Amino acid sequence: MSNFDFSVFSFDLLKGFVASGLAFSLQLTVIAMLGGILLGTVLALMRLSGLKLLEIPARIYVDGLRSIPLVMVILWVYLLIPLFLGRPIGKEVSAIVTFTIFEAAYYSEIMRAGIQSISRGQVFAGQAMGLSYAQNMRYVILPQAFRNMLPVLLTQTIVLFQDTSLVYAIGAYDLLHGFETLGKNYGRPVETYLAAAVVYFVICFSLSTVVKRLQKKIAIIR
Structure with a gap:
């Protein structure tokens, strides 16, 4: 430990090198979470529709993406989309698109489990009230499913935040x-990687604690 030098972690240096990176990681997490949950809910409804025309494509999408390493999808989107568009889309936009479509596959399975956890009696009650399938899902099933699955959705979001570090593959x-740039510029890569690990741990541990408390509250409500 005597060889370590943590003097590089001044406020000005952290603000200059790390703050913008943290901002993008959080931005990527929030956008991918919201987009992933929205798309994942649609995929879950397609798989539960009972219509082969909707169920089969959704199943291929979900099972396909869940079987491919995320870093490969990041590279595919970054390299292939510009070929079809005829122009680059940028590293940040590419990362947002990738994480949204990739995480949707995982959020879809969470939402599907949440919808299936709702008693069939709830569905029949909505039908008895004259609600259509869409109205039943919107007003009866989905609100309960979201509440039931909220801790799991947030846990997946924590994993998503950790995975944002994979955007290093496209720079x-x-x-x-x-942190890596700070370490290279000041010749202290070991210290900066350790600091990065601590920051990731603090953020993820804090969020995990919030999720556990939320899970207890939801259990009480039930």
Whole structure:
């Protein structure tokens, strides 16, 4: 430990090198979470529709993406989309698109489990009130499913935040990249990687604690 030098972690240096990376990591997490839950809910409804025309494509999408490493999807989107569009889309946009479509596959399974956890009696009650399938899902099933699955959705979001470090594959400037750049510029890569690990741990542990408390509250409500 005597060889370590943590003097590089001044406020000005952290602000200059790390703050923008942290901002992008959080932005990527929030956008991918919201987009992933929205798309994942649609995929879950397609798989539960009972219509082969909707169920089969959704199943292929979910099972396919869940079987491919995320870093490969990041590279595919970053390299292939510009070929079809005829112009680059940028590292940040590429990362947002990738994480949204990739995480949707995982959020879809969570939402599908949440919808299936709702008693069939709830469905029949909505039908008895004259609600259509869409109205039944919107007003009766989905609100309960979201509440039941909220802790799991947030846990998956924590995993999503950790996975944002994989955008290094395309050179996007995230939290880890910020620490890495600071370490290279000042010749202290070991210290900055340790600091990055501590920051990731603090953020993820804090969020995990919030999720556990939320899970207890939801259990009480039930």
